[in-house]
Amino acid sequence: MKLQALPVTAEEFAPFGRVHAMVPALQPEEPAARLVVSSGDGWSDVYTANPLISTNGSLGMTLGSGAPFSTRRMERHLGTEEALFTAGSPVVLAVAAPTDAGQPNAADVRAFVINPGTAVVLHQGTWHDACHGVDGDAYYYWMATCGGDGGSTWTDVEDGPVHVEVGVSAAGGNRG
Template sequence: MTALIARPITPESFAPFGRVYDLSGAASPDVKVMAGEGWADSFTLRPLIDGSGHLGMTQGPAAPWSCRQMERHPLTEEALFCATAPIVLAVAAASDAPAPAATTLAAFILRPGMVAVMKRGVWHDACRGLNGPAPYYWMALCGLGNDPWVPVAGGPVEVRA
């Protein structure tokens, strides 16, 4: 079984799959930060996803795991963000193929304050907690059709943090 080591997410490393926001850092061209006495408020300067998304929450088990299946959403972007603890996201390149290719998988670590917005059609597995089971939030348009989970072609792939 092929092994894949997750790396910290950055806008540059995640660019083939989507975009990244850091709401825990300083202001940037994509994020505005306002502060007062003992508080800071950060937000994205553009809407998080295209369209009026639905907010969801998933409880993920702990990494490492064997990535055997993935899903994709050709009709919506999907944003993922931590609730209280870091998570690991496994993705594969968007394609017209009927299944994600094991050779295109990448894995990223998101820490609280980081947001990953996947492009339409990017294959992904459910996230796992970096240091144990962890909840995380997602935002996407729902009810657009069936997005089946399919086996990873050439897989499975062992995802480690």
């Protein structure tokens, strides 16, 4: 199965989590994603009005290979939300909505481009792959509660793999 990555928007990403576009003009209507903006002489600042995730979280950093890529396995976290945001280069995230099933199905997988200045927060139980760089290998940060739930378990994608590609329109967006 082949899949084209889409630019991440609050509406398209809603089944999987919420979007924090840290550019005030792009701020979604959702109260949980509300931003606080301030500025001074030579600087401007924006931060989330609410904590990024609903539990105390650890900050991690991962290096993902570049697109295109194949999603063969995914993980989910039943005890924590997970925030993901780029360390400078656009990344692609493959996800599938939370289900009671023991594994995600390839037909349910969607892929989104996350540009610098945007963070996504996955609902608890959302299936997801590691992020991959749009233009080659890329680092990204994640925040989640670690430990206590036995750690993440990577599970095969039923009827997979899913081959993910990035089109020009998806990669364009706000690239910092």
